[in-house]
Amino acid sequence: MSPTAQLHPDRLLPGDPGTRGIARDLYASVKGLPIISPHGHVPPEWLAKDTPFTDPTSLLLSPDHYIFRMLHAAGVPLAELGVGGAELDEAGARRAWEHLCRHWDLFLGTPVRYWLEDELVGIFGVTEPLSEQTAQSSYDRIAEVIAGEDFRPRALMDRFGISVLATTDDPCDDLSHHAALAADDSFGPRVMPTFRPDKYLEPGRSDFADLVARLGEVSGEDTASYAGYVRALENRRRYFVEHGAVSSDHSHADVVTLTLEESEASRIYTAALAGTATQEESTALRRHMLVEMARMATEDGLVMTLHPGSFRNHHQPTLDAHGPDSGHDIPIQVEFTRGLRELLGRFGTADGFQLVLFTLDETVFSREIAPLAGFYPSVFAGAPWWFLDAPEAIGRYRSAVTDTIGFYRTSGFIDDTRAFCSIPARHDMSRRLDSAFLARLVADHRLREEDAHRIATDLVTRVPSTAFKL
Structure with missing residues (x-):
């Protein structure tokens, strides 16, 4: 199969010739624009150390949960795919790649195959x-390519045209890699940390006391008390802002919010440290702390992003063997309107507060998220991501939210990936799909072509910059 056959120039554009011509022009105007990636998971040390990639498996397969979870469903053990920090030698890396190639037909029709073919042809x-x-021949080809100096992480940042890249970071991280990048005049892109406090806001965890003790050590606050715990979180948020962060990222089972009296929050916190808090008390304190995160955001300016609705670590034996992020987080239903009323009642119209709502439950796009973003100045409708970052789902998102909030109350595309080389393929996919959507509006005489061109450009520049205060 030739590169032209694999990467058809009109992929994802409308089938109707007239509409396709409009879409071609729109896509041509945006395809070369820099990539803004305000939510992702690429390790910052890759860029700070400019670490050479070692093999195709650790670069393309092991970090990509879309790939390894499908192979696992076909019966391939995760340990053979380098998941969860499993070290693979050269022979093991080749065997993992063989698994992918042997099961390649499993990915027919999926966005994963679309992205990976784009990477294989366009990059390697x-x-x-x-x-x-x-x-073996494809493995050898990729291994040969990544051995070159022009395929090290920093060179690829330039080649991919990534101007802004956000990482996801633990509140106790010293952010030394980000500091090194910021101080390096030879490195042009902006790499930003993201404050991700989830585990420090879950009092029901068995290791909660150890976690907040560590938080106290790095912040210099005494987290034996609730007041000290809150100060420690405020301290670390400020530290992240000083190191370039623009957002905090939150993912819990739900986004129900409530405000506890300080005495009650303190009582539950003390019980949680002692391991005696009930499940109901722990949940109440977590919901209270989500409101506290919003309160802190009005003071330090971090954009707050919420993406609830994942049943984390669904398969206990896999969690025990491979740790978290090993492919068995499963979407569940979620509700926003009632759950966020307390938070938005207090801060939804507060100056400077911004809240981006993501979901794994696309039924809420038109029913809840778009209407919330259509009233509250603070709320933006996050793009489809994680299980929904597929062409059909992205098209449904545009149809679901545009009637209510247009284009400028959305977040811009979110790649949300650890798979570094998939970033340009994913953003290119989004640009093609947005061009197709806009072209249909033009063809239906619902939008002027000059307005469509402006919107297409804004969706990859102004829109994410506004939503994430860039």
């Missing part, structure tokens, strides 16, 4: 379709 020059027969 692999023009043969993956199969059991081409496993």
